[in-house]
Amino acid sequence: MRVVHYLNQFFGGLGAEEFAGATPEVREGAVGPGRLLEQLLGEGAKVVKTVVAGDNYAVENLDALAALVVKEVREAGGDLFVAGPCFQAGRYGVAAGAVCAAVQRELGIPAVTGMGLENPGVDLYRRDLYIVDSGGSVAAMREVLSRMAALAHKLLSKQEIGSPAEEGYFAHGLLRDAFVDKTAAERLVEMVYAKATGAPYESELTPTVFPAIPAPPPIADLSRARIAIVTDTGVVPKGNPDKIAPIAATNWGSYDISGVDDLRGEDFEVSHRGYDTRYVTEDPDRAVPVDALREFEKQGVIGKLHDRFVSTSGMVNPLANSRRLGREIAQRLKEEGVDAVVLVSA
Amino acid sequence: MRLTLAIHPIEELRFGEATRLDGTTLAIDQEELRRLLLADGGLESVDLEVVRPGERCRFGAVFDVVEPRAKEPADGADFPGILGPLRLAGRGTTHVLRGAAVSVIQDGSAFGRVIEMSGAAGEASPYSRLHHLVVVPHPRASLPRRALMRALRVASLKAAVYLAKAALGQEASTYEVYECGGPAESATPGVPRLAYIGQIHSFQMVAEPDEPIFYGSNTIGMAPAALHPNEWLDGAIVSSYFNLGVETYFYQNHPIINELYRWQEEGKVLLTGTVATMAASDNRDRERNSMIAAALAKWNLAADAVVLTKYGGGAPHADMGLTARYCEELGIRTVVQVSDMSTDRSAESALLFNYPEVDAIVNVGRGDTLQWVAPEVERVIAASAGAAASLASLERLTAGSVCGVTGQQGLSRLRSFVY
Amino acid sequence: MVPVAKMVGANRIIQGNGIVHPLGAADLPPAEEKELRRRILREAFEALQKDAGETD
Numbered sequence: 001m002r003v004v005h006y007l008n009q010f011f012g013g014l015g016a017e018e019f020a021g022a023t024p025e026v027r028e029g030a031v032g033p034g035r036l037l038e039q040l041l042g043e044g045a046k047v048v049k050t051v052v053a054g055d056n057y058a059v060e061n062l063d064a065l066a067a068l069v070v071k072e073v074r075e076a077g078g079d080l081f082v083a084g085p086c087f088q089a090g091r092y093g094v095a096a097g098a099v100c101a102a103v104q105r106e107l108g109i110p111a112v113t114g115m116g117l118e119n120p121g122v123d124l125y126r127r128d129l130y131i132v133d134s135g136g137s138v139a140a141m142r143e144v145l146s147r148m149a150a151l152a153h154k155l156l157s158k159q160e161i162g163s164p165a166e167e168g169y170f171a172h173g174l175l176r177d178a179f180v181d182k183t184a185a186e187r188l189v190e191m192v193y194a195k196a197t198g199a200p201y202e203s204e205l206t207p208t209v210f211p212a213i214p215a216p217p218p219i220a221d222l223s224r225a226r227i228a229i230v231t232d233t234g235v236v237p238k239g240n241p242d243k244i245a246p247i248a249a250t251n252w253g254s255y256d257i258s259g260v261d262d263l264r265g266e267d268f269e270v271s272h273r274g275y276d277t278r279y280v281t282e283d284p285d286r287a288v289p290v291d292a293l294r295e296f297e298k299q300g301v302i303g304k305l306h307d308r309f310v311s312t313s314g315m316v317n318p319l320a321n322s323r324r325l326g327r328e329i330a331q332r333l334k335e336e337g338v339d340a341v342v343l344v345s346a
Numbered sequence: 347m348r349l350t351l352a353i354h355p356i357e358e359l360r361f362g363e364a365t366r367l368d369g370t371t372l373a374i375d376q377e378e379l380r381r382l383l384l385a386d387g388g389l390e391s392v393d394l395e396v397v398r399p400g401e402r403c404r405f406g407a408v409f410d411v412v413e414p415r416a417k418e419p420a421d422g423a424d425f426p427g428i429l430g431p432l433r434l435a436g437r438g439t440t441h442v443l444r445g446a447a448v449s450v451i452q453d454g455s456a457f458g459r460v461i462e463m464s465g466a467a468g469e470a471s472p473y474s475r476l477h478h479l480v481v482v483p484h485p486r487a488s489l490p491r492r493a494l495m496r497a498l499r500v501a502s503l504k505a506a507v508y509l510a511k512a513a514l515g516q517e518a519s520t521y522e523v524y525e526c527g528g529p530a531e532s533a534t535p536g537v538p539r540l541a542y543i544g545q546i547h548s549f550q551m552v553a554e555p556d557e558p559i560f561y562g563s564n565t566i567g568m569a570p571a572a573l574h575p576n577e578w579l580d581g582a583i584v585s586s587y588f589n590l591g592v593e594t595y596f597y598q599n600h601p602i603i604n605e606l607y608r609w610q611e612e613g614k615v616l617l618t619g620t621v622a623t624m625a626a627s628d629n630r631d632r633e634r635n636s637m638i639a640a641a642l643a644k645w646n647l648a649a650d651a652v653v654l655t656k657y658g659g660g661a662p663h664a665d666m667g668l669t670a671r672y673c674e675e676l677g678i679r680t681v682v683q684v685s686d687m688s689t690d691r692s693a694e695s696a697l698l699f700n701y702p703e704v705d706a707i708v709n710v711g712r713g714d715t716l717q718w719v720a721p722e723v724e725r726v727i728a729a730s731a732g733a734a735a736s737l738a739s740l741e742r743l744t745a746g747s748v749c750g751v752t753g754q755q756g757l758s759r760l761r762s763f764v765y
Numbered sequence: 766m767v768p769v770a771k772m773v774g775a776n777r778i779i780q781g782n783g784i785v786h787p788l789g790a791a792d793l794p795p796a797e798e799k800e801l802r803r804r805i806l807r808e809a810f811e812a813l814q815k816d817a818g819e820t821d
Contacts, residue, residue, distance in 0.1 A: 127692070184756045184759075233787070285789070287789075296803075
């Protein structure tokens with residue numbers, strides 16, 4: 001069994017965040033956790049190549065990275081491709097998902113990776129890939145790699161893959177029919193009886209539910225209110241100092257606009273892949289309306305334009321992620337005494 | 347209101363000199379039955395065949411399957427509003443030839459289903475364990491669709507009643523009693539009051555003016571109606587001409603109504619009644635029907651909880667979902683039975699309604715992903731030589747195309763799992 | 766994407782002028798574009814001063 005493994009800068013032994021921009025390197029044999037992976041895959045398995053790339057490089061050059069990985073796997077005659085596991089590292093998860101998907105699609109060989117639930121890679125790729133639930137702790141590495149190895153074996157021998165709960169992967173969210181012992185009638189009456197008597201029951205299908213968000217009361221006096229701008233259009237200062245990813249951003253930035261009457265295109269850039277960014281790049285006020293709000297402030301229509309605006313990228317940002325970002329942003333703005341937010345979305 | 351089913355088990359069906367029930371053998375006078383079926387004039391001829399359980403036989407396309415039943419004459423009418431005068435169904439004694447069925451074939455249609463009597467596909471359906479009188483009507487060439495379909499419908503019911511009449515005057519093997527006090531029966535703490543809301547037609551499919559569904563009427567213009575559970579079991583409702591996964595056999599042997607009766611028997615629930623409703627073709631009717639059905643369940647049936655099923659294809663899920671939501675709003679707990687209508691098999695797209703309170707769902711899947719290799723057959727019965735040849739050469743059978751596997755009336759053992 | 770905003774439960778939603786420039790209009794001369802921006806923001810202010818659910 002010839003295995004090719006993908007790792008980020010950290011697990012690949014280059015270093016931590018400061019090496020996140022590292023361009024891809026191809027090493028012979030197993031590296032870091034790849035050695036354990038090889039062991040767990042058992043007799044006859046060999047990690048023939050390891051591709052290591054920095055998380056930032058990866059996320060900013062997904063297509064090129066995927067093409068490179070596919071080429072390496074093809075040339076190595078790989079039977080199996082493994083990425084990570086990535087745990088909660090978001091950029092790593094997105095990269096791992098992208099390269100696994102490319103290998104699976106273009107080479108038709110099994111690909112397996114591992115991530116924690118909050119990793120944006122899960123929501124993005126769970127439908128197409130087998131992503132083992134690694135949880136958040138790197139301490140579980142051995143256990144996670146075992147499960148990945150077991151799944152890999154089944155995929156390679158084309159055995160039927162069991163349920164997500166049995167095999168430890170994130171449900172693809174696809175439905176498969178099977179015969180069960182009880183008729184629908186029996187299941188129906190049993191379920192409604194439980195529901196009616198307050199006993200627990202397990203629905204055979206669960207709709208995606210968005211809990212109601214209680215609406216804060218209206219602003220009593222706008223002329224005394226501090227208004228902040230928050231945006232998911234990806235408008236960031238030139239140079240993107242916080243390295244907000246254009247896709248599935250896992251962080252947000254807060255940028256000083258005190259004394260600024262108007263945002264100029266040359267001071268900003270846009271980190272977002274989901275829309276044609278040229279209009280906003282030309283004039284960022286089209287997404288972050290500092291000019292108009294400053295006027296309203298001077299006219300006394302609003303009390304104050306908050307001296308910072310908040311930005312992130314909303315592109316294919318999975319719910320698990322954006323819920324966290326939203327909470328963090330809201331927390332910060334509350335601390336800074338903001339009364340209301342104009343949220344501008346692409 | 348008490349219904350007694352006098353059960354006469356059948357272990358053999360055969361043709362004979364005279365129609366006669368001898369123990370568990372029913373002999374059928376073909377000529378007499380044929381004359382009866384041709385009497386209306388709609389049929390040019392009719393073929394009759396007997397098929398035994400487990401035979402290497404396949405027949406289709408199936409128009410309907412009906413259990414042979416005949417009422418004690420004093421106790422009501424057989425299929426009131428269609429064959430007989432309008433009498434309330436569900437009372438008195440009805441004789442049942444248990445283990446037998448009348449299966450009527452129609453000329454192949456896009457949604458034609460088969461009955462498979464052997465193999466893994468056969469095992470998955472209760473129909474393979476029955477003795478069938480297979481009726482192949484040949485309607486007059488010139489008949490317009492509505493007359494053609496009506497001829498099939500009437501023939502199916504006439505044949506079923508004719509066979510069962512052989513049991514009149516005979517001692518049954520067992521008696522099944524169906525009795526429930528209805529909404530007036532007083533509640534017991536800890537014993538929930540349950541009702542069933544079942545769609546009996548979907549206006550996706552335009553019913554013929556004389557298409558009998560509900561006491562002989564085609565349901566157009568009807569508001570949801572409260573029925574005693576026994577009415578479903580005793581001929582008030584038959585399947586529509588064009589349906590997906592419904593046979594009259596499983597109205598007569600309604601899995602959900604039977605299950606509710608079982609739970610009542612064990613003292614766990616009180617069955618207070620049922621509502622028959624329709625899936626609408628526009629939003630206003632959908633709202634109206636859903637609102638009325640929920641109100642009936644609350645104020646007329648005093649239900650604490652309700653089981654809901656739909657009829658037809660995908661859109662009727664919306665009616666069912668809305669009805670359930672209105673029930674929940676009135677404090678009635680609900681469970682619904684859905685089929686997977688997603689085109690991409692994704693769990694997210696599978697549900698055609700999204701109300702947080704309608705969170706108890708039984709999912710019987712889609713029926714086209716589960717397949718069997720079609721068993722070799724020695725005998726094929728169809729409406730024409732061409733249809734017979736197609737049936738004979740079938741290589742694969744999907745769960746949805748075999749009668750009795752994916753039904754909408756609660757008999758399905760299929761379940762959809764998220765992977 | 767108003768339907769998405771509704772689905773996830775946002776309480777006060779104002780329709781902007783398109784994905785590529787929610788508070789802009791590339792086809793308008795600058796002065797008119799600015800006026801459009803002000804107009805949309807005024808709608809936002811209305812919403813902030815009303816109970817949620819009165820706006821759509």
